Amino acid sequence: MKKKGIITKLLLVAAVLGVAGVLTACGSNSSDKGGSSYKSELTESGKLTIGLEGTYAPYSYRKDGKLTGFEVDLGKAIAKKLDVKANFVPTKWDSLIAGLGSNKFDVVLNNVTVTNERKKSYAFASPYIFTQYVLVTKSSDKNIKNLKDIKGKKFAEGTGTNNEDVAKKYGAKTIPSDQFVNSVNMIRQGRVQGTVNALDAWNSYAKSQSTKGLKARAIPASEEPFAQVSPMLNKDSTKLKAKVSDAIKDLRKDGTLAKISKKYFGKDVTMENN
Known part of the structure; x- marks a missing residue:
């Protein structure tokens, strides 16, 4: 009788542990799906x-x-x-x-x-x-009208940016610039002939800064897809x-x-x- 009682108790403990294991596993799965584990x-x-x-x-x-x-x-x-x-x-x-x-x-x-x-x-x-690109040059520059015209020209671009990728794609020689304001100043100073950047960045700049002597052309998606x-x-x-x-x-x-x-x-x- 004692032996049978011990076996019964062991089976009950095993059953309880088994249920706990299942509940733990369910909780873990729920946590993964629920997102708290992120x-x-x-x-x-x-x-x-x-x-x-x-x-x-x-x-x-x-x-x-x-x-x-x-x-x-x-x-x-x-x-x-x-x-x-x-x-x-x-x-x-x-x-x-x-x-x-x-x-x-x-x-x-x-x-x-x-x-x-x-x-x-x-x-x-x-x-x-979804960002549209803009081509910024001096207003007096009659030679650059679209991206195809920038081949061989010096362009101020952030190193490793998508703007630099686009400029290089069309054959420009890129000069490092860490900020959009600096790129614009480099155009004014004649150190570069232009920059490719985000149209929204240009619009924001134009709201607070003078754009005299500059021209900007929004690049349509048909010419270069939006970023x-x-x-x-x-x-x-x-x-x-x-x-x-x-x-x-x-x-x-x-x-x-x-x-x-x-x-x-x-x-x-x-x-x-x-």
Whole structure:
């Protein structure tokens, strides 16, 4: 009888442990699907650490000493959807991607265009901007009318940017420039003959700065497709990428993306056919 009682107790314990195991497994699966496990991929607990320049209006810049701009508001909105705080880390462009690779940031929001080359090393969440290019030269320059005319000409471009890629694609000799304002000044000084950049960056510049002596031509999509701008993350941040993508889709659906865009650009640049 004692032996039979011991066996019965052992079977009961095993059954209880088995049920607990099943419940634990279910909880784990639920956590993965529910999204809470993405937090293990964050560099700092409870915060979405965002790398950006903070010097590129209207995307991210300082106004009265305070960090502001489209991507700042976007970063806060994404973080809110993820139930964490947004932690912005202003960084020079040439150090942004390296900082992401060394896990200094969770994500980069800095008007980064999706390219096949970048996709080899990094992951991209859902796009939030579709950017039209602009060709800026001196107003007295009669030789440069479109992208085909820039072959062999000196153009000021940010190193490693999609603007530099476009300029090189059409045969321009690129001269490094870390800011759009500097690129414009280089044109004025005659150090370069032009620059390819985002139309929205030019429009923002034209609102606060004199454009005398300059001319800008918006490049139609038929000449050069609009750039697709997305959050850039590390390849192994798979769960975080999914959560950021979901957040952007929600923000697009509830009208937040369009609202932020109109605030800083005066129009909705978050749709492919803007």
